[in-house]
Amino acid sequence: MTKTLLLIDGNSLAFRAFYAMHNQLDRMISHNGLHTNALVAFNNFFDKIVDKLQPDYALVAWDAGKGISTFRGKIFSDYKGGRQTTPPELSEQFPYLRKMVDLHGIHSYELPSFEADDIIGTYAKKAEQAGLLTTIITGDRDLTQLVSDRVLVQVTKKGVTDLDAYTPDFLAKKWAGISPAQVIDMKALTGDSSDNYPGVTKVGEKTALRLLNKYGSLDGIYKNVDSMKASKLKENLVNDRDTAYRAQTLATIKCDAPVEIALEDLVVKPIDFQKLIEFYEELDFKVQLAKIHSMQKSGMIPENDEVDNDHKTNYFTELTAANLDHLTEIKDYLTVYFQTDSENYHQASILAFVIGNEQAGYFVSDDIQLLNSSVVRKLFTSSIPKYVFNAKELTVLLDHLGLKINNIQFDFLLVSYLLNTTDNDNKLSTLASRFKIYIESDDDVFGSKSKFKIPESEVLFKHLSQKASAISRLYAPSLRELKDNEQEDLYYKIELPLSDVLARMEINGIKLDQAELSDLGKEFDEKISDLEQRIYKEAGEKFNINSPKQLAELLFVKMQIPPIKRTKTGFSTAASVLEELADKYPFVALILQYRQFAKLNSTYVKGLLDVVDKNDSKIHTRYLQTLTQTGRLSSVDPNMQNIPDRDEEGKRIRKAFVPSHPGWQIFGSDYSQIELRVLAHVTDDDNLKKAFAEGEDIHAATARSIFGLDPSTKITFEQRRRAKAVNFGIVYGISDFGLAQRLGISRQEGKEIIETYFREFPKVRDWIDSIIALAHKQGFVETIAHRRRYLPEIHSKNFNLRSFAERTATNTPIQGSAADIIKIAMINMDKVLAEKNLKSKMLLQVHDELIFECPPEEISILESLVPKIMDSAVKLRVPLKVEAHHGDNWYDEK
DNA sequence: TGAATCACG
């Protein structure tokens, strides 16, 4: 086999890597404050290349210093002049880039007064003479002058991973028949703007190619220049002769630089994984660490002695009917994990399970029947603390088997969410890596979603025992951190009990009247096809009304309607735009109607009928308890938190949500203005507190304050509307522009309104200022229940990112505290329903409201009980107000 | 897979 050499232009690649991930600059900072964007991109690319080529020899060449100190700088003092200085965020990464290369067993090399190109050229020549095959990786096309049968030059196109492979043939194809040697003369004629040296005046790529094709080389051109017929070009060639030859020298890569390392010493050394792991840990390279760990586990690379010493032999036993007794040896705590075949645990199958602990070991099986044994049932219901990952999922799965589990004390999913919501993908492998515990990812074991495959049981069981062991070992360090953050109450008193409440709400589900919904769907279908016909007729052609692109083409190109707003990709056809056009172009109103019914039909009629449980005719949503950045819940499969309510047509969907027992009622209860009450509480503003204390309509009260109206004046609709927009703006992190936009007023007017607001509610401004200052200082903000949100971008130099972080710094304590409050209310509500032996069931939570189903005789009980529980969930500096309604279905509950 | 749109608080 011919030996191979890999040569990499380090500087060029580092720049590419840096700018390829420039948008991530402020997010990718290690715990030491080092930017890591270029390091990550470089490292991934580097791994990929080395992995693919498996070179025998390799070298990464770096530029020694500034242009002036190289021999090219001596020839032309302005060489590389006018270049932007390297951003400090990249400079600081260079020493680490070199270390990274070094730890990969590959030489880094630089030579005073020479550039990386020259080092590469020199070694490429040496390798060619020695009969090696060389691959050069660079972002600089100059290096294509080195291309030959034995030297391949790969030039990055976009970013770092997309490469053009230059062979002599490819070069000729790319540049109209040019040869590698002619690349230099091209540069001589055209100059190089990025290196800041000129060629011949007015000669660009096209002219240069033509000249070279005719005369072969720069020398050839000048040999024949006298016989050319008189032209501006000839004049320029003659005048710029010296410049051209100087450019030729500058463009020529030195192939005889005095390099000191012998070719054979560039041999690639084996990677020292111990050191590489330490390096990655220093840089917080979670993904790379996980990769190394999984390679070690699968035996692809040697296992590391010093890391994870205790758990190298992650043993497990297959649980059978014969060895069930072994389970009685489990003391202290019990880790439980169920592996399903899909995300939606309401309909998933259990593939296998694992139970055990670090002392007694782990027992794994795919025989689900074993769970029904008295040994297991006893263990699950015993008072032994249980450690799990996703208590809610486990509770639902067990419920399907008719089983229960008691005393879940540790849910690592919940704990990691409380510790840090950012970059939480809800996966055990990633969350564990934050604590330097590395296990294989589900994607690695089962394949990604579309290609889900169950591995052989040995592999599956081993994976499960790894997961269980990780959960056990995560208990101490993660709870330690919870305590340091003063988040124990948030965990033990709110999130953990809530997960059980949510599990039972999901299991109970809400009944869907499928016939009612189908009938509504038929009605919508007719409206849609009618509108469709009328739209085609008016448009004079058929087109896909659902395609914003085709619609924009029709409206703004064919019909020549002046566009109002742009999107990234073209003209916007959003409802706000169409509404503005509808008066002048009645046809546009048809499109708005079409959109409305199409949305209702696809998302709410078809969508809901698709996911209804055919066995009990119920909708079992899943609440995601560990997803939002603020502490709210979210709801999926289906989303029960965005069922239409604002327009009459959409609202009718709610008629299909009915009680699950005949004669029962749907009962709903919602907080009134909870976020503004939280605002009054956290700011302690007297004016705001007074308005709530006196039970005023808060938007009207705000209108009085900001428009200077005395208490006897009647507030107009418009005044109240504006005040309402201001109140929303305050909660969201207001800007004069944003307010002006929304109210259709000038920016100046917007600004004045905001200033008046802050004069009237001075402590609101004080609080906003102080919470932003606090966020800058500590890097996170908190809710009343000590829920945290980290805001790394608050330190960004990018105005947009920083401003966004500042707005979230004000919004999150408000939205998040409101979420805390309703969560507490839900736990209390659940408890009191049980204590009073009521049949009523809590079904849904929609951020500030709770929906129940109840027998008629409990209506009056709920009417006093639910508002009482909700408004007493926490004690704020203002009262909480709750309103309650009931009806035969969710539509009539209002 | 991302963008656009629109449903909710």
Added chain:
DNA sequence: ACGTACGTGATTCAA
């Protein structure tokens, strides 16, 4: 001077 209000999920189209 910067761009321009917070938090979500589902569907559809078009690469």
